[in-house]
Amino acid sequence: MSAPATAREIHLVAYPKGMPTPEMYKIVDAPVREPGEGEILMRVIWMSVDPYMRGRMNPHVKSYIPPFQLNEPLDGGAVGQVVASNNPKFAAGDYVVGFAGGWREYYTGPADGFTKVDPAMAPLSAYLGALGMPGITAWVGLTQILEPKEGDVLFVSGAAGAVGSMVGQLGKIKGCKVIGSAGSPEKCQWLTDELGFDVALNYKDYANSTELTKALATAAGKGGVDCYFENVGGMHLEAALNVIAFGGRIAMCGMIAGYNATAPEPGPYNLMNVIGRGVKIQGFIVSNYMHLAKDFYAEAGPLLAAGKIHYKETVYYGLENAPAAFNGLFEGANTGKAVVRVGPDSL
Amino acid sequence: MSAPATAREIHLVAYPKGMPTPEMYKIVDAPVREPGEGEILMRVIWMSVDPYMRGRMNPHVKSYIPPFQLNEPLDGGAVGQVVASNNPKFAAGDYVVGFAGGWREYYTGPADGFTKVDPAMAPLSAYLGALGMPGITAWVGLTQILEPKEGDVLFVSGAAGAVGSMVGQLGKIKGCKVIGSAGSPEKCQWLTDELGFDVALNYKDYANSTELTKALATAAGKGGVDCYFENVGGMHLEAALNVIAFGGRIAMCGMIAGYNATAPEPGPYNLMNVIGRGVKIQGFIVSNYMHLAKDFYAEAGPLLAAGKIHYKETVYYGLENAPAAFNGLFEGANTGKAVVRVGPDSL
Numbered sequence: 001m002s003a004p005a006t007a008r009e010i011h012l013v014a015y016p017k018g019m020p021t022p023e024m025y026k027i028v029d030a031p032v033r034e035p036g037e038g039e040i041l042m043r044v045i046w047m048s049v050d051p052y053m054r055g056r057m058n059p060h061v062k063s064y065i066p067p068f069q070l071n072e073p074l075d076g077g078a079v080g081q082v083v084a085s086n087n088p089k090f091a092a093g094d095y096v097v098g099f100a101g102g103w104r105e106y107y108t109g110p111a112d113g114f115t116k117v118d119p120a121m122a123p124l125s126a127y128l129g130a131l132g133m134p135g136i137t138a139w140v141g142l143t144q145i146l147e148p149k150e151g152d153v154l155f156v157s158g159a160a161g162a163v164g165s166m167v168g169q170l171g172k173i174k175g176c177k178v179i180g181s182a183g184s185p186e187k188c189q190w191l192t193d194e195l196g197f198d199v200a201l202n203y204k205d206y207a208n209s210t211e212l213t214k215a216l217a218t219a220a221g222k223g224g225v226d227c228y229f230e231n232v233g234g235m236h237l238e239a240a241l242n243v244i245a246f247g248g249r250i251a252m253c254g255m256i257a258g259y260n261a262t263a264p265e266p267g268p269y270n271l272m273n274v275i276g277r278g279v280k281i282q283g284f285i286v287s288n289y290m291h292l293a294k295d296f297y298a299e300a301g302p303l304l305a306a307g308k309i310h311y312k313e314t315v316y317y318g319l320e321n322a323p324a325a326f327n328g329l330f331e332g333a334n335t336g337k338a339v340v341r342v343g344p345d346s347l
Numbered sequence: 348m349s350a351p352a353t354a355r356e357i358h359l360v361a362y363p364k365g366m367p368t369p370e371m372y373k374i375v376d377a378p379v380r381e382p383g384e385g386e387i388l389m390r391v392i393w394m395s396v397d398p399y400m401r402g403r404m405n406p407h408v409k410s411y412i413p414p415f416q417l418n419e420p421l422d423g424g425a426v427g428q429v430v431a432s433n434n435p436k437f438a439a440g441d442y443v444v445g446f447a448g449g450w451r452e453y454y455t456g457p458a459d460g461f462t463k464v465d466p467a468m469a470p471l472s473a474y475l476g477a478l479g480m481p482g483i484t485a486w487v488g489l490t491q492i493l494e495p496k497e498g499d500v501l502f503v504s505g506a507a508g509a510v511g512s513m514v515g516q517l518g519k520i521k522g523c524k525v526i527g528s529a530g531s532p533e534k535c536q537w538l539t540d541e542l543g544f545d546v547a548l549n550y551k552d553y554a555n556s557t558e559l560t561k562a563l564a565t566a567a568g569k570g571g572v573d574c575y576f577e578n579v580g581g582m583h584l585e586a587a588l589n590v591i592a593f594g595g596r597i598a599m600c601g602m603i604a605g606y607n608a609t610a611p612e613p614g615p616y617n618l619m620n621v622i623g624r625g626v627k628i629q630g631f632i633v634s635n636y637m638h639l640a641k642d643f644y645a646e647a648g649p650l651l652a653a654g655k656i657h658y659k660e661t662v663y664y665g666l667e668n669a670p671a672a673f674n675g676l677f678e679g680a681n682t683g684k685a686v687v688r689v690g691p692d693s694l
Contacts, residue, residue, distance in 0.1 A: 276408060
């Protein structure tokens with residue numbers, strides 16, 4: 001097994017204002033370095049694009065995840081094969097998934113956060129989706145924050161995305177009434193017909209939070225929404241707070257509606273409901289919960305293997321199409337998990 | 348002991364838009380009814396005005412506390428003396444405090460939520476403040492939601508109010524660095540010189556959330572604000588979210604800045620920090636925590652008795668001045684607990 005002398009990687013050369021544009025990126029042919037002490041050299045097969053990466057393109061945000069640096073390769077989750085290892089945990093030939101290594105053809109660097117995966121157990125790309133970071137994110141928000149009881153009404157926005165589709169399915173398995181919102185009739189149909197959601201709302205049918213509130217209130221029924229898994233923000237959050245139940249919980253995972261705003265957008269007008277109804281809002285970043293990953297695999301692994309959880313992928317081919325895959329997240333172009341096939345492998 | 352045939356009570360005759368006005372109220376001379384089964388008849392000595400009452404003047408809000416009804420007496424916390432009792436727990440002559448019975452000279456009704464108090468232990472009015480609902484509110488938010496560790500930075504808005512002044516003092520006792528905001532130099536001086544706050548910010552010195560953020564960041568130091576006790580909302584919440592620490596907690600008790608707004612006001616522009624910094628926001632209404640009242644008394648009672656917790660009262664004399672006392676809450680006219688002396692007693 002060997003690596004070429006140089007390989008392509010995508011650098012960020014300017015921070016975006018609003019929706020990312022092609023000029024922000026530069027494809028660079030860079031030397032492929034041998035692994036140093038404790039490092040691995042990995043050939044990337046699949047890379048992930050995820051909404052949280054947009055946050056890392058804002059240079060001055062104080063967050064658990066630091067901003068991307070200009071004129072450096074972007075980074076993110078990737079699955080690949082170890083070409084050379086200077087780390088006792090990995091050997092050449094191993095298939096691995098990591099939080100680092102994306103946006104390039106070859107990764108040389110620390111092996112922290114990398115895990116061996118078995119291509120016979122699941123398609124490799126699943127380790128970036130249902131069996132990977134989005135799956136764990138869904139599980140953490142549901143089990144560690146929302147803690148739904150049987151019969152609770154669970155609302156999830158961005159429900160046809162990688163995280164949202166897992167949230168809803170896990171919610172159904174836990175006995176919730178599940179309402180999802182998505183941005184097209186096809187996505188909504190997938191949610192109800194294939195994933196078993198009780199109600200799917202096409203948010204584009206609603207002009208504002210008042211209209212969305214009415215639809216959500218009807219879907220939720222008299223008791224309102226007990227648990228809200230927040231991926232979107234904007235009118236979704238306002239509608240959820242309008243119909244939130246007494247003692248309701250909100251797991252705040254993302255607010256994608258505002259990620260490409262060119263000016264800051266205000267929060268909801270009805271935050272007082274948080275007080276009057278005794279609501280808990282808990283924001284979270286999945287990397288702070290990775291010590292629970294084994295509990296996630298123990299619960300979700302068998303469900304996936306048994307076909308009780310479904311997932312979809314939107315696949316982009318070729319590293320050069322990673323920027324398009326990324327923008328697709330914000331344009332509603334993707335259903336399920338968006339992944340980029342970097343290598344030619346068929347695994 | 349006997350009651351007059353009729354006595355005064357204050358009715359709400361119109362729901363306010365914006366700041367309450369005198370036309371909303373009507374003083375009515377009403378028959379004093381004998382207590383029915385399980386009821387008590389109480390002569391009111393002190394009544395409380397509290398910010399949450401403004402929320403009950405909005406007729407269409409879904410909250411744990413129902414709205415006030417028009418052409419009925421307003422209601423609220425009161426301390427008084429039992430004149431006649433049809434309840435085995437109370438006897439004529441007992442001094443009692445309850446969540447009901449305010450805004451009138453005599454109360455006849457259920458004794459639920461009433462407790463006997465000892466005028467020799469503390470001045471009766473204290474049972475509406477430091478030893479009453481505001482004290483319990485402060486204690487609940489601090490101990491059940493914020494759970495500060497020694498050395499944490501605690502920020503409390505509305506710090507010179509009945510709740511805020513208790514929050515800060517209890518925070519100091521728990522080893523926090525305490526920052527408070529209030530609306531005048533005199534109030535700020537009281538916070539630092541008498542109550543032991545580390546820093547007091549006069550929020551009127553800051554034109555907007557950006558300016559308040561800078562002052563708060565300087566006061567908090569590099570680690571930011573670990574715990575925020577929210578009484579005010581508006582630019583206070585936005586500034587707190589700008590400097591909130593990783594894993595920070597916000598106890599959402601009130602948002603008085605917006606209570607008299609004539610149009611809904613937007614939430615903060617920086618809610619994304621809740622996600623990026625893994626922040627918990629928990630709204631609460633103290634009436635859901637009354638099962639913990641005995642724990643509060645066990646902790647706060649000795650501290651008050653030993654003079655380790657201080658409090659102030661702003662006293663209004665005469666039932667007819669209750670509306671002025673109430674508006675004083677929103678105008679920054681009161682320091683510490685605002686109470687109305689209804690009866691002529693000197694207790």
